[in-house]
Amino acid sequence: MTENAPIISTGLNHSFGTGEARKQAIWDVDVSIARGSLTVLMGPSGSGKTTLLTLLGCLREVQDGSVRLLGAELRGSDEAQMVMLRRRLGFIFQAHNLHESLTASQNVLMGLQVHGAGNARMQLEATHHMLEIVGLSDRMNYLPGSLSGGQKQRVAVARALVSNPQIVFADEPTAALDKESGLNVVAMLKALGQTRQTTTVMVTHDNRILELADRIITMEDGRIVNDAET
Amino acid sequence: MSRLLTYLFGRLPIGWLQLSHNKARLAAAVSGVAFANLLVFMQLGILGALNGSTIAPYTMLSADILVSSEDGNTLTDSGNVARTRMFQALGVPGVASAAPLYIGNLPFSMTDGTSVSLLAFGVDTSHPSFVSPVIAASLGALETENTALLDTQTRGVPETAFHGLLEGKPFSFEVNGQTMTAIGTLEVGGGFLADGTLVVSDQTFLRFFERRSSGAPSHILIKANDNVSLDSVVERLEAVLPAQSVKVQTLEGAAKADLAFMSTERPTGIIFGFGVLIGIIVGIVIVYQVLSTDVADHLREYATFKAMGYGQPFFLGVVFEEAIVLAIFGFIPGFVVSLGLYAGLSAVTGLPVSMDASRAILVFLGTLAACTISGALATRRLAGADPADLF
Ligand SMILES: Nc1ncnc2c1ncn2[C@@H]1O[C@H](COP(=O)(O)OP(=O)(O)O)[C@@H](O)[C@H]1O
């Protein structure tokens, strides 16, 4: 079963800086994450959660050890391979990072167009469907500037999920939201993960999200100190 | 616009949407490009006028070879040649005929007190084959003492002054205390040296320029026999005529040499050429500024696109899309305003400042190239968009 897991890291180490200033942020992390699960990464600030997420998510070069993502070894892979792999992933950041000059539906469309031009009508339909799912069918043509914080984050979720990614990585996606819209966003992620068999890895401190998690990994000083299936 | 670009690119026109979202930045960039275009168009217009007015006098002549004083700069700015050279030349095999040409600058005051300087061409009235058909037709009439053909394009003289003349009514004016009678017109236009042109017979010319002698014309015009190579006749003339005092050129070669002289050795030519360069640099710098701040302002968004799986070609495409949008949107107003300024400038100065299609196309292509260069420079900033920094 572990063999087929979408994310497998073994002996993963990572350091920032060089010489005197060199500081190791990840120590010997071995982890295997099952398909379709919602895994939460916890731990105090500075414990290496974000660094681990960017390593597993193909956003940062692997220095030492191994990460197998969707069957591909990330260690030593080149930029072009990483770009192709990223297209099968979805990212949700703490900040929504929406393009201010694009409408909600255009922002979501960007998540689809990365896969090639395709049939414009079908892309548009998928985009509108995704925005309906996140409850924004009446805000499709709004620019981010005229959406609320929660609405913007929901657009970001729609953008990450519209291409039906195999894995979703999220780093404190609800930190910038009030409680209600935060829970809203996570419930949506959970539901989509279940219906689509999406694997989700999320950094969060939100207790109510922990209740939804299949697995909770706790980090301290760059090491995994607790790993619990719920 | 968006829809058209979406269709063209097969993707959302991010560059265009981004530029048009920030209206102030777009306006600044477009006016910058327009201004650079305007600068280049004005400089090229004046350079073109300079070239046009350098060539214009040649249109009055019809000859194969020009023998000039060795130290002369251009057709209208040269020393004298001894007329004996003409007789020597006539003895050279391949030379069919030869005629003297006298050129001098004739200042005169109009009745309203404004002074105008005319470049006077004294031609040999017995040789109609050496002048353009328009002048040739009037050579007989020019044999009458103190008669002239007057340039209707003369700067500072209203076109209405020529109405009577065009209807066949001669009019007289005073030059150097003598009366000159204009009996016909021609169209040459003013240049940087004179306001207009006057064509007279060599006899009339010598009467008005008391210091000039019939033995020392400004140039000698030569016609070669049919079916001989001009270059070989030039060579034979060079062998016969003393190189330290005269130079022998084909008329075409002389015109080209005049152009080269005016644009590379005269300060005016150099200044305007330099102006073109400045315009191009201004354009590149402005577009670079706009594009690189635009990239810098959107680094997070670009990094997000990188995380989503967009590769380098996509980002280059966006920046170049912006560059091309700026080139097109800046060129159009720059071109239109230039047309207006050209009309104004030629009305005020009488110089032949006008737009031609090849210049417009050249400047447009140059604008595209300059914007592309700026875009290429601005893309270096894209390296700063690191998706690992987003979380
Ligand atoms: N880009 C970076 N350059 C240098 N040090 C970094 C960088 N990113 C993170 N770190 C360091 O690595 C450690 C782990 O950081 P991070 O992964 O962001 O922790 P967390 O997300 O758990 O708060 C911290 O000590 C932090 O200072």
Ligand SMILES: [Mg+2]
């Ligand atoms: Mg963090």
